Amino acid sequence: MLKILKYSFYDLMRSRWSYVYFLFYLALGFVLLFLNNDLSKAVITLMNIIVVLVPLIGTIFGIMYYYNSREFTELLLALPVRRSSIFLGQYFGVAGSLSLSLLLGLGIPFAAYGLFRSGAVWDFGLLLVTGAFLTLIFTALSFNIALANENRIKGFGYAVLLWLLLAVIYDGLFLLSLILLEEYPLDNFSLAATLLNPVDLSRTLILLKLDISALMGYTGAVFKEFFGTHMGLLVSLGALVLWTCLPIWRLAVRCRKQDF
């Protein structure tokens, strides 16, 4: 698997898109710091961007890479290599290079700004970790979708739809149901609703860490009340790990049944 990861990673490092992504985050980091002039405010703005944009980029990159490396995959399938190694190797190649672009792209401006001397270093670290999780999750989801759809256009469509659903529509539906079901106790419902969406989960995780009640919203408050800040952090982090492992595991299992 490591060899395949290596080749996928090299392949991506030679592609223009990894650099576009890296430069985008680099620019974003510098601009935010320049505009906010305040690390902790920049972290919040950054969070709002990360929880929406990182899943989108993970999804699109994942699906494009899968379809574009079809030739590579077919070549590998005839070699004495385990099937799951082929797919996991490629997956970690993409997810790894995306995470690296994210970490470096945002890390460099913040480090240049003197992050390590400020109190926001842990908040920022958590933000990057969450971003890496979201990359892993959405790249894995998009690989699953691509595996199930030989038709690229369909696969691409489903993947973008999934992103829309989780990153955009879900919140609206959630709020709507809170309003409609006003009379009922909704704590458990909203807890479950948050755990079932990695985007909301990431947002809650970061807000819990920042401990800004004003921004936390209903779910964050419920989380805090239910688990306490510390436990809440652990639970949401655990849920993110689960969200990461499940699609990766499914990828490893499902790829064995595919015809090429």
Added chain:
Amino acid sequence: MIEVENLHKKFGKNAVLTGLSLKVEGGGIYAVLGPNGSGKTTLIKSILGMVVPDQGLIRVNGQPTHRKWKYREELSYLPQIANFPGNLSVSELLDMIVDLRRQPARQQELIAEFGLEPFLNKKLSNLSGGTRQKVNLALTFMFDSPVYILDEPTNGLDPASLIRLKERIRLEQSRGKLFLVTTHIMQFVEELADEVIYLLEGKIYFKGTLEALRQRTGQNDVEHAIAAISTQEPNA
């Protein structure tokens, strides 16, 4: 040795293989023939584990192949369509496959044999179909495997390369290697094949030597014999 027992494969509603059984042993060149869409590639890919059978058992050297990968160390496969990652150069591709296969490779010998030196630093996406097929051949014969599985190896080759290919196949044949070769070129079959395997309607319709094929059909010309065979009763 390759054994296939009662192999079934459907793609959606399209039943391509319907209880195919086959056994090939020792060395020799087996020509896998059949009309377009008769399932030659599907059979080959099932043996390689690229297509997952619905039912049936495949053994290579006595071991079931289902969900295994190690057995592919014994197989060299030439795909029907030479699809390669377009952004690699020829030498990068060859090096990568050698690295991934972790087996000794006679890389230089095959590069020279198919005249690939001028293309080594060219990107694969910029090569002509014929040159790509030569790369495909070099990749396949680079490894000294007991079994070679070639899916339409003559595709797009110029006459000089075709001669090289035949020489290479004969050389490996003399070393006792086992070949499964699909082709539509009957002259190729006549020159090289020890036995013919004819696929029709998802099963083996005929398996035997060219001599047996001629006798059964009463046709001396192989092309006509093949054309005539499907109008007769099967005996596999």
